[in-house]
Amino acid sequence: MKQVIQIIAMAIACYGMIVAVLYFFQEKMLFFPMGQAFGNCRQMERYGAEAISSNGIRYYLKRTESAESWIIVFHGNAGNACDRTYFFDLLTGLKSHVVLCEYPGYGGDNRKPGEKIILEQALMLVKEIKSQKIKTGNDKHLPVFLLGESLGTGVATWVSSQTPVSGLILISTYTAIVDVAKHHYPWLPVQYLLRHRFEASAWASETTTPAILFHGIEDDIIPIKFARKQVKHFRSDAELFEIEQCGHNDIVDTGKMLLKKEINRFVSAAGG
Template sequence: MSIASAVLAGVIFLAGVAMFQDHLLYYPERASVEEMQVVSRGLAAWPTVSDFRGLLAEPDVPARATVIVFHGNAGHAGHRDYYAEALAPLGLRVLLAEYPAYGPRAGSLGETSLVADAERTISLARELYRGPLLIIGESLGAGVAAAVSARQRDAVAGVLLVTPWDKLENVARHHYPLLPVRSLLRDRYDSVTNLASFGRPVFVAVAERDRIIPAHFGQALEAALAPPKRLSIIAGADHNDWLLRVDDHWWRAAIDFLLAGEAGRSPG
């Protein structure tokens, strides 16, 4: 192969990476609302079936806060009913937000689309429910949560980030060290910058043996944050099994930390 041919092949390859990066970052699963409800064991469509934005679990007692969960890059919100199982018994209303182009929802993929849609979800939740609002983001959802919490700072009482990164660029460089990722990436998900002036409690949970988003990226994010903040390293956990390594005490401690500044407010 000539030098010119090699250069051309390289350019074509890089152009392909740039064009198809959505397929490297997002793995949406399409499903109807009814199928998602079956998978989630009967959670309610929110706010309605016709205007579907996620799945809702109400606690058995008056909710002391509302939690909006932004999930990881694969599947759909119906696969995340474990958040409802963990948090509803703590007296929390749990909303599993769905992204555009996931599940039954129309829309486009990408940071701009997902974060703008997350803003609308938060605004609607604030209209419908009283009391504190907490945001949880897992993996890709941690990037969405960081960005939307910065934009909706006055509406958000605290944020829990599970297996997060500091900047998507750093994770991309870790996995593709030979590529000029800074030039190729369209979506940035720069959580360090997004949360730089957030000023609300942030609980950062990293998986000690995470092979997808290595723990040091989440630790770097926590180190860059201003107080109040807390870091939890989930011992022995990989990216997708962290849930099996936390218990009710862990969940309660995380939520109590996030709500510490909200004591005395009436339930919604």
Template sequence: MTLSRKIILWLCALIMLFVVIPFTGIYFAQGAFVFPVPDRGVGEAAGGFAPVTITTEDGEQLNAFYHPPGDKAASILVFHGNAETAANQMTRGQALATAGYGVLLAEYRGYGGSTGEPSEAGVITDGLASYDFLVAETERPVGILAHSLGTGAAIPVAAARDPFAVVLESPFTSLLAIARYRVRLMPPFDFLLRYPFRNEARIGEVRAPILIIHGTEDKVIPFEEGEKLATLAPKGTAFIKIEGAGHNNLGQYDDIKMATSFFTKALAANP
């Protein structure tokens, strides 16, 4: 074997060892970080909610929770964050139901005992199935409330369907932006991001009124992300800045009252 051939083989081995193998591992390990499925089952219904099973177009079975409408002529579809399940939204759902809305606490594949494995395309498919279920069940207008990763499902669903209003809490422009926030010196390997969730590219397609709520002390998705997304949203998008609020404590600042007020005004403006 010639010296030049040995050098080439060594270079190939080094590339495999320090580039291909590590980055392949990073690519396939992303699911555990983006979708950290809680280790618990379906959860229990409460406060007038009942468990329902929603079948997606690709055959997955989603374990969601549904509350029929009260005196409001509309229902709200709720999308949870990445380390939660639909059951964790029961308190928020009860507040919406008390306000008179029908409520569907949506679930994603692989979460809360649902079948399948989560992915970006998968949770969007789940969101569409949940929206369509709610329309068929109530035959009333549907609004959307989403938090954190849930906004990555809510925005494509809102763009593809016709909700009367959309509330986004602690949203992001894209998961690439969050990755760069987490890893300041992250190299420009955008192609390695398996689930980009490009909210900034999709929010302009939403035709419904939008409200964005974000806390200034959010250490998971920085406040600037919600602020930037608001500038990319359609004209007229409302933005509420909550001083001192973090990522998971918006309830302490009456976020549901803000959302309910927005839904009620939007519904009145679009009878």
């Protein structure tokens, strides 16, 4: 009996240690900033994108002659904006200025990444872009579209609930980070531990922005069930495209033709 009690006590102690590690080190488990320091990116230089820092906001900007819209990209939780030049290729053919947002704490930044600061800076960036007057034939402000990838889908959705934009393009989306965590760790009380929850389903119900969603059917990081739920939370028109034989990290490559076709259609229909 004594041995049984000791085993139970050890199991409880181990469980408690795991819970403590998850709570105190959750930033390191959610945010993975890696790669080049912001502004020191040869890939961006090859695409003619310039690195811009303004009031603590950092982004790469690739201008397009006679642009008819802006597309602002919020990337996933790993790497940094320098790794995302594939979005320039994906968006080729659209007459759009493309902005790749760099998150606080990423790209050699000494700030600590977190939900609050990432959302605040994303909103500041969008407002800064919206305030710039790019002269077109009718000399009006250009429509702004937000493109979110993985973690960035929640960022884009939240921003659209705070300031009007023309459309949301969401690749590998979720209902909430806490929901994804519960899927992967059903034996842990993650709903009580996570500080960075990214409640995208609530934000979707607060925005009137039309949305187009893409998700790999074989995604094992953010399973497609979350996209199927999330698309139903939008108050506005929202459409989900499910891509066969496609996971999480290969969606832009595997689904490139479908993505290009539907993004072009979506942006054109929304006035871009």
